[in-house]
Amino acid sequence: MKKQLSWKVGGQQGEGIESTGEIFSIALNRMGYYLYGYRHFSSRIKGGHTNNKIRVSTSQVRSVSDELDVLVAFDQETIDVNFYELNQNGIVIADEKFQPTIPEGSSVTLYVVPFTKIAKDLGNALMKNMVAVGASSAILELNPESFREVVESIFGRKGESVVENNMEAIRQGAQYVQDQADDSMSTMQLEEADGKKRMYMIGNDAIALGFLAGGCRFMSAYPITPASEIMEYMIKKLPEFGGTVIQTEDEMAAATMAIGANYAGVRTITASAGPGLSLMMESIGLAGMTETPLVIVDTQRGGPSTGLPTKQEQSDLMAMIYGTHGEIPKVVMAPSTVQEAFHDAVEALNIADEYQCPVILLSDLQLSLGKQTVEPLNQRSISIRRGKIKESKALPVLEKGETFKRYETTEDGVSPRVLPGTKNGIFHVTGVEHNEVGKPSELSQNRQAQMDKRMRKLKHLPKTFNxxxxxxxxxxxxxxxxxxxxxxxxxxxxxxxxxxxxxxxxxxxxxxxxxxxxxxxxxxxxxxxxxxxxxxxxxxxxxxxxxxxxxxxxxxxxxxxxxxxxxxxxxxxxxxxxxxx
Incomplete structure (x- = not known):
């Protein structure tokens, strides 16, 4: 029996590869196993090789495995591309439809299963992925009924007959493998899991959930891989909490809209990837100069330009620190686990409010899209800190012609802030250098005082950051x-x-x-x-x-x-x- 194994499914994009991996992994997660999944996919909607590699273990795992135990192939390309990863005694389960072959002399075992034929006989060729799940269950010596809960949660709304057809596809896939194997059948039986219920999620979902828990109620964004899942999650969930999401015409609009909403007092975020962040740079500088909170997620991917939209890279680091022209206070955070991504999303909102500056939550494609088992998130540890927002009762009464010192020089570099409409809180806002009340000023003494004030903000941050x-x-x-x-x-x-x-x-x-x-x-x-x-x-x-x-x-x-x-x-x-x- 194994403490862990690695399973991969591959085929052409658009033929159910992702759903096959989802059903297989969700079921094992609910049994109490720890999982780590990573998808290889092309930057197109349909066609092109794709695969989903899932590591299953009785203990926590946070990385892709070196080798492969079981490969489920929907086409010959999957075998040709991924065969080198297989262990010496690995297993290939392939659809009979394409007459699969493996290299001669290999010790790998090939099981040819009529995925498509069984599915068609049951009334729907799309169920070939369920046949593949069933075949996999036989190799792992799992009861096909172990998948019923997942099948019901996915197909239950379509009726009991659809659920039963999919379960029958799983059962027949399992039975076919068992029937063609003899007593020496090679299996990949796992040690029994602990049965505990844990979350199974991608990093982008954890980031979005953290923003939601941290009080974000508005998101302006433009879709881009690998950040789009954050927006998709917020579109579903924000309205339940009185919030909303706007899909803007481009990333420049997303950033400036986020600045405007934060200026009005609504906790707002935007999310993008390298190309989008390049377009946001001028707006990030505006947030720094106007001392307006701004939280941006950068999910790094292969660059430059369009680069490799669906591939792993960590090459935005210097751009996130030094990309804006001029010098502004800026915070760049980099969570390393899904749990940290959740908590750092909350903290990003707090830091942006407290220090009145742009905060970039830096992720990468592997963290954002890698799906893994997660221990329960500690929501009790969440605190919401809004910083130096002043209510009218705390403000001095303004005489005629006076304005509020929004950019007052302070020892810690953080000026008092008021929300629009606050009595005795009227002030000027401009992207050019300004004095304490926000009026444009090019005086050298004022310039140095305001620059020093802004840059003082971050001196104590490393000591206060968790x-x-x-x-x-x-x-x-x-x-x-x-x-x-x-x-x-x-x-x-x-x-x-x-x-x-x-x-x-x-x-x-x-x-x-x-x-x-x-x-x-x-x-x-x-x-x-x-x-x-x-x-x-x-x-x-x-x-x-x-x-x-x-x-x-x-x-x-x-x-x-x-x-x-x-x-x-x-x-x-x-x-x-x-x-x-």
């Missing part, structure tokens, strides 16, 4: 420190275990606050390591450059880079790291 660095640092003096951000955490954790089996003392730091950089947190970790390996998905080592700028010790640092559009796997990361130690 866990700017995730640390797994058991060694006072380490042979190597592994550093990453966003979705690389799970793979780094497994790489750390592999290196420690070789006798190395390994520490791990996952940076969750990119800007302002948590130098005080990172410097002791880097100082106490003989070697620092910075792991990231880009070609130029952007995180490593930021580390060198903020903590020095350049002679200790080396980069482990991947930018081919696919996520790191533990085995390949281990080999790269070991070669550099």
């Amino acid at each position: 866990l700017p660095v995730y640390k797994d640092t058991p060694h006072e003096l380490a042979d190597v420190l592994l550093v990453g951000f966003n979705s690389t955490r799970g793979t780094i954790e497994e790489t750390k275990q592999l290196l420690e089996k070789d006798g190395y003392k390994v520490n791990h730091a996952q940076i969750r606050l990119i800007h302002p950089f948590p130098t005080d947190e990172m410097l002791p970790l880097i100082s106490s390591a003989n070697k620092v390996l910075v792991i990231e998905h880009n070609a130029t080592g952007q995180l490593a450059s930021i580390l060198r700028m903020n903590v020095g010790h350049a002679h200790k640092m080396a980069s482990v880079l991947k930018y081919d559009g696919t996520p790191f796997k533990p085995g390949e990361m281990y080999k790269e790291c070991k070669g550099l130690i």
Whole structure:
């Protein structure tokens, strides 16, 4: 029996590959298994090879597996493209329709199952994915009835006959595999799961849920991969809480509309990817100059330009910190797990309000779209902090011709803020440099005072931000420190275990606050390591450059880079790291 296995389904986009993976994984999640799923898909609606690789385990997993145990193929291309991943004793379950073949001399077992024929005989060729699920259940020695709850939740609204037809497709798929196998049938039976109920979600859903819990009531956005699921979630849920979503004509409109709504006092967010963030840069500068809260999600993908819209990359780092012209206070956060994504979404709203500045919640495609088992989210820990919003009773009475000092110079750099319509709170707003009451001013003394005030905002943020660095640092003096951000955490954790089996003392730091950089947190970790390996998905080592700028010790640092559009796997990361130690 296995503690974990890896299962993949592949075929052409638009023929039910995603739903096959969904039904298979949701059922196993409800049995109490931990799962991690990652989809490979093309940037088109229909056609082109797609696959969904799902890792199933009796313990927490946060990365794609190196190898593959079971491959479910709806076409020959799936076998040709993915066969190299299969373990020596792996299994291929393929549709009889395309007369599947595997390389001669291979120890892999091929089960040819008439997915399409069984489905057609039951009345609907679309049910071939359910036949495939049934065939998989036989290989894993799972009772086909284990899938009934999921089938009922998906098809129940269509009537009992539809539910029963789909269940029959699962049963016949399972029976066909059992009938063609003998007593020596190769199985992939898993150890029994703990049966506990856990969430199964993508990072984008966690981000959206965090915004909802944190008081967001308006979203303006333009659809873009891999951020669109945030908007789709909010479209469904925000109206239930008195909020709304507007799909704008472009990303520039989305950002400026978000600024306007935040100015009016409504907690508002927008979400995009690299190309959209490029268009938002001028608006981000406007939010910085007018000191208006603005929360933006950047789900990184392959660039530049249109680049690789559906592939993994982490190359927006420098752009998010330095992309705007001029200098403004800005916060860039980078959650590394689905749980952190939920809580950091709440915190992004709080920080934007408290510091009256743009906050960018940085994700990447693997974190945003990778679906995984999640322990219950701690909603009791949520607090909503609006910062220095003043009510009329707290304001001095204005004399005729006077205006409120909206941009008053303060010791902490954060000026008092009023919402439009507040009595005695009238003030000017402009994107040009201005004085304390918001009127344009080009006086050098005023310019320096306002710049200094704005830049003072972030001096204390690393100390007040909750866990700017995730640390797994058991060694006072380490042979190597592994550093990453966003979705690389799970793979780094497994790489750390592999290196420690070789006798190395390994520490791990996952940076969750990119800007302002948590130098005080990172410097002791880097100082106490003989070697620092910075792991990231880009070609130029952007995180490593930021580390060198903020903590020095350049002679200790080396980069482990991947930018081919696919996520790191533990085995390949281990080999790269070991070669550099």
